[in-house]
Amino acid sequence: MKNSLAAILVWIAVALLGSAALGGIALNRGESINALWFITAALCVYAIAYRFYATWIATNVLLIDPTRATPAERLDNGRDYIPTNRWIVFGHHFAAIAGPGPLVGPTLAAQFGYLPGTLWILFGAVLGGCVQDMVTLFYSTRRNGRSLGQMARDELGAIGGIAALTTTLFIMIILIAVLGLVVVNAMKHSPWATSTVAATIPIAMLVGLYMRTIRPGRVLEGSLLGVILLLLAVAGGGWIEHQPGLREFFDHPGLPLAWVVIAYGFAAAILPVWLLLAPRDYLSTYMKLGTIILLMLAIVWMQPSIKMPAFTQFVDGTGPIFGGKLFPFVFITIACGAISGFHALIASGTTPKLLSNERDIRMIGFGGMALESFVAIMAIIAATVLDPGVFFAINSPAGIVGKEAADAVAKISSWGFPVTVAQMNLLAQQMGEATLFARTGGAPSLAVGMASIFGSAFGQGMLAMWYHFAIMFEAIFILTTLDAGTRVGRFMLQDMLGNIWKPLGRTSWYPSVLLSSGIIVAAWGYFLYIGVIDPNGGVNILWPLFGISNQILAAIALCVATGILVKSDKLKYAWITTLPLVWLIIITSSAAWEKITSTDVRIGFLAAANDLATKLASGLLSPEKAAIAPQLIFNQRLDAVLTLFFVCMLWLIVFDMLRVCIRYLNGKPVPPLSEVSYQLTGMEKAWVRD
């Protein structure tokens, strides 16, 4: 009795603190606001959602059953099905879901001010993303760890399965292209960043050889070696920066770097995994976890001030980083960190095969996503602690603010965000860069933000080192996503091609490997190439496309979950998935509508294509712009078609889900539930639990 009273009081206190922090953030219109408020608000929201909403879903909706044997227990083979301690599963799951997305999206969305992004990250996560991850993990666990595509086919029918599969493949392509673009924008004309990122490749190979031949399977030893070498590479890049003759070797504009990234992607896809992909992933995982913890400690310790206003005038759609109004574009720009369809692929992949007990689903599914959302909150803090003028100078493409520094600062200052050339030069010099103008993509401004937080926490003398550490840290796991994504795309393509001609489906047949890898790399390479030559910064085009496709994948996952809920006679609880689903349908459809039909050339793909075509025809373009105009025009039209395709996929699966639900409710035959039957767990060994 005493305990429960204490618990009630504690939760009331958490609720009050959370509302005070949220209210403070939302209503503050002063000069600046302490970042600690963001951390407090976020932690309180997650805690309350986890304790009450997630628990309620687990016990009342999903009916999680701790006495039921999980696939890991029933099918334990010591290889892919392994009952694992829940903290370990949590670690694996989090490392898998948290990529560069939650760092880049919030940084770009900071052009609307700090408030819209923050609120969407918090409430999108607890009502949408966390629910999606948890429910998908649960249903996959009840189906021996089947994938989202398989579940869509089993539970809804062939149409659902095909829609899930093709959307996944397209997202992968757009995702890799946009991440490649982020890396290229961080490396262009920066010998330090380029040489450091280049050094990560031989370092990863060295670690791969170590783990393969010198000390097989000694993951920790190999990783420690690699991490030390990476830190040396960051320092070594600084040395190269100051070596005339050597620095030119790493000083390149965007286009050659894009070709290198494309060639690298192809090589990585056909090399054996032990040589490059696997060791790089070990390194990137440690770097990622280490940096996130460090950033959190530094923010709590330094309590930096947020200098961006709550809202900027760019909510009207005139933003320099990407065009489009607050609604729906903030919800498209921040996908990862609020709700990300990609997670459904992880939650229906490895994780369900490791769970030792169903009761861990709440912590891993819901908790894992809450933690990723927290990473997104830290990214938004790191972006908004910069002076807004500096933030816009770094992130605005040259096509918007002008190529010359003086033009750019004049333009940005005229928006009410004062910044000077001297200030930008000093900052560039402190960060060890020639210039920080027009580095669209989020990575450099995040790195400057992180460097200034780390710098104030651990000493200003190291700013340039911190900046390049942050660039290296982002590049290394972006490249991991790029390698891994290309491989997965290749497998999916081979799977499809195998239906046309059998040998093409054999994943070990070398000609098929080369062909399918080539097709996937060419597909994302094309979007990367266009993104680099586009003077308005390809991020403006690619990021919304990625956001739309990722949210549509989330909608597909929620459709599958809703279908299963209805077929399990839980119609009255179906709102837990339909609520985020309806929201996703609204935002993706309206964003797609705007991207296709808007007459604003910065928003509408077709408007931009037509505008450029008219200018080209009337000879208004400079010769260099006229040379690339036909490609840009074609690309804008292609993007419009792609967007239309994504939305059609979405509506197709939504109607398919509704069809199955209505048939079920009317007592007509539907595909039966594919849940595996109950088996009592025999596993209460202490070591499996914590």
Added chain:
Amino acid sequence: MGTGLTERSANESLSAVNDSSFPVFETAEDIDQYIAQSDTLRTNETCIEPLPLLSYIWRAIRELSGDDAYERYIAQHAANYPDTTPLARKDFFLYQQQQKWSGIQRCC
């Protein structure tokens, strides 16, 4: 495999161990050596006792990184398939990585 590991030697080695002491084999020699040492090894075994905090953390780090994956595999193998030869460490590591990167492992 390919290290000249015979079923007989593997079986002997595995019947010599049980639940908690996980042998690690690089080669067939390792297995022979293990059999020779198995008595001393067993007396040193403390794995199943409640762990002090530091070794608990160390164990978590090893498990999370996959450093002890082979040891866990051998233990699991010994318990469930005592009649067959387990993979050698190197082969297991290669197999495991190949398996891991055949599916979606990393997100955006």
